[in-house]
Amino acid sequence: MxxxxxxxxxxxxxxxxxxxTTLTITASQITGTMVxxxxxxxxxxxxxxxxxxxxxxDAVENILERKADVAVRHTExxxxxxxxxxxxxxxxxxxxxxxxxxxHGIPHDLTELSRHRLIASSAHLRRLPELMALGQRPAxxxxxxxxxxxxxxxxxxxxxxxxxxxxxxxxxVPVLPDYIPATLTFWMITHRDLRNVPSVRDVMRHVxxxxxxxxxxxx
Numbered sequence: 001m002x003x004x005x006x007x008x009x010x011x012x013x014x015x016x017x018x019x020x021t022t023l024t025i026t027a028s029q030i031t032g033t034m035v036x037x038x039x040x041x042x043x044x045x046x047x048x049x050x051x052x053x054x055x056x057x058d059a060v061e062n063i064l065e066r067k068a069d070v071a072v073r074h075t076e077x078x079x080x081x082x083x084x085x086x087x088x089x090x091x092x093x094x095x096x097x098x099x100x101x102x103x104h105g106i107p108h109d110l111t112e113l114s115r116h117r118l119i120a121s122s123a124h125l126r127r128l129p130e131l132m133a134l135g136q137r138p139a140x141x142x143x144x145x146x147x148x149x150x151x152x153x154x155x156x157x158x159x160x161x162x163x164x165x166x167x168x169x170x171x172x173v174p175v176l177p178d179y180i181p182a183t184l185t186f187w188m189i190t191h192r193d194l195r196n197v198p199s200v201r202d203v204m205r206h207v208x209x210x211x212x213x214x215x216x217x218x219x
Contacts, residue, residue, distance in 0.1 A: 019049065021199045025207070026055040026063070027072040030145035031186075034165050036072065039210030043203060050199065063191055069200055071189040072211070083195045087186040087208050088215025094175040095166045097155035101173050107158075110134060113176065117157030119148055124160075128181050163218040186211050 027036055032054055040052055055068055063071050063082060077084040094113075096106065107113040110130060117139035118125075125131060125138065140156050142148050152159040158175050162184060166172045188208045194200045 020051060021047075021049060022051045022053060023070065023199060023203055024053040024055055024068040025070045025072070025203065026057055026068040028058050028074070028145070029056045030149065030162075030165075031072055032056040033146060034149070034162075035211070035214055036207070039207055039214075042210065043206045046206070047202065050203070052203075063189060066191070069190060069194060070203055070207070071187075072207070073187045073189050074184055076187060077189050081192055082189055083192045084187045084189040085204070085208060087188055087211045089183050089185045090162050090164060090215050090218045091180045092160050092182040092184055093163055093166070093177065093180055094158055095152060095161050095172040096158045096175050097153060098171050098173050099155040100157060103155075106173070106175055108176075110176070110179070113158065119151045119157045119159030121145075121148065124182075131181070164214055167217065186215060 025036070025040075033056070036054070040054070044050065044052065058073075063069075064079060073084075076086070096116075100117075104116060107116055111134065113131075114134040114136050118136060119140045119142070120138040121143050122138060122141050123143065125136065140151050142151065148159055149161060149165070151157070152161060152172065153169065160181055161172065166174075188204050188211070190200055190204060195204070
């Protein structure tokens with residue numbers, strides 16, 4: 001309760017235009033490194049008295065414990081103390097670097113995919129029964145999405161990627177473009193006590209609009 005009061009007091013004191021506001025936004029590593037930076041750049045241009053602390057983690061507890069003011073997450077919040085707004089959804093598809101395609105060709109169906117090097121997280125792969133049924137195993141296994149993207153860009157093999165991120169990488173070639181192994185939903189989340197604080201409301205609206213535009217690129 002004391003932490004809660006301190007948070008509200010901090011944001012209330014910085015409500016005037018002349019006072020600097022510091023907001024902490026938390027997001028996953030891939031979202032925080034590949035999706036949010038241009039959105040936050042535009043927000044800071046429009047809000048010169050606001051400072052942003054960007055925390056890259058998937059933990060929801062940092063909102064409940066007031067370690068962050070706003071979260072970008074990929075699941076709907078279930079805790080009553082949290083308020084969330086669904087922004088949109090992007091498909092996750094398979095890609096390969098053009099250098100890999102030149103060296104190894106490209107599969108034309110899932111059966112042929114099993115003869116290629118796969119970049120994936122074993123935990124993610126277990127959620128794809130159609131690939132597990134083929135005995136597909138990662139040639140490079142990484143639990144970190146940023147690491148998976150780096151391996152994909154380096155031409156290690158075939159891997160999955162959010163379609164708007166892949167569209168920004170002209171060297172990435174679609175693989176089995178009609179196959180969508182997964183989709184990713186974006187949610188903007190804050191504590192219910194903060195949702196009407198002007199600075200929180202402003203960043204929720206701006207980042208939410210930016211993420212909505214990002215999601216629409218894949219439609």
